[in-house]
Amino acid sequence: MKKLQLIYIALILLFLSCNQEDEQSSNLRIEDLKYGRGTTGHGDNQIGYAGVDLHLEAQVYGDELASEVFVTVESLTDTSFVLFDYSQYYEGRRNTFIHEHPVIPVYFDTGSYHVELTVIDQKGEKAVEGGELIIVPVIQFLDVELEGEIIAGETITIAFQLHGLNVLKDLYIKLVDNHDNEIFSNFYDFTIANTNIIDFNDRIQIPTDLPAGDYFVKAIATDAKSNSVTETFNF
Missing domain, CATH: 2.60.40.1930 (Macroglobulin (MG2) domain)
Incomplete structure (x- = not known):
């Protein structure tokens, strides 16, 4: 009987431990995402230009080290899509500040797009933030x-x-x-x-x-x- 009780207690402790680990690993998050293009090269106006670099910045928080960081820009009206992989610059960093200037492809038409920043830590947890990007003529x-x-x-x-x-x-x-x-x-x-x-x-x-x-x-x-x-x- 005592053995059964000990096994039962051990299972409960293991279950609680797993839950705590899950709660800790879900701590990865992205805050203060800003993107756009002003006349100085920086901006937070959610506007971009084909063939011109887009200012993008964000603060990443989490208990684990970063493994992958990438940005995607996808058209909301056609199949235009591009992915920028910045993993090599942020891998192994914790609570890092991201600041990049991806160049919007010159063949992208004007219109509505969705820009997205994805961060994956070394435990496989993922955080995603994004929003609408309007590409306009220069x-x-x-x-x-x-x-x-x-x-x-x-x-x-x-x-x-x-x-x-x-x-x-x-x-x-x-x-x-x-x-x-x-x-x-x-x-x-x-x-x-x-x-x-x-x-x-x-x-x-x-x-x-x-x-x-x-x-x-x-x-x-x-x-x-x-x-x-x-x-x-x-x-």
């Missing part, structure tokens, strides 16, 4: 306002805010026909402004000899790093 045309009609002799007004990741260099405003043949082109130099935000507003005279037909306006903006973005305006 140059954006915001708050666009158009007035007038593309008719011979008329005047059209184009207004928008140009917002660039880098300093903006110049802008072309082109009138083209439905075969993309250029009718005329206006050039605007932003070199002296030396800024990444331009409030553009101009009145453009349509030639008096413009034949009747379908036309539209193309705006081509370029930054100091030779990135170029084209926007089409239909009046």
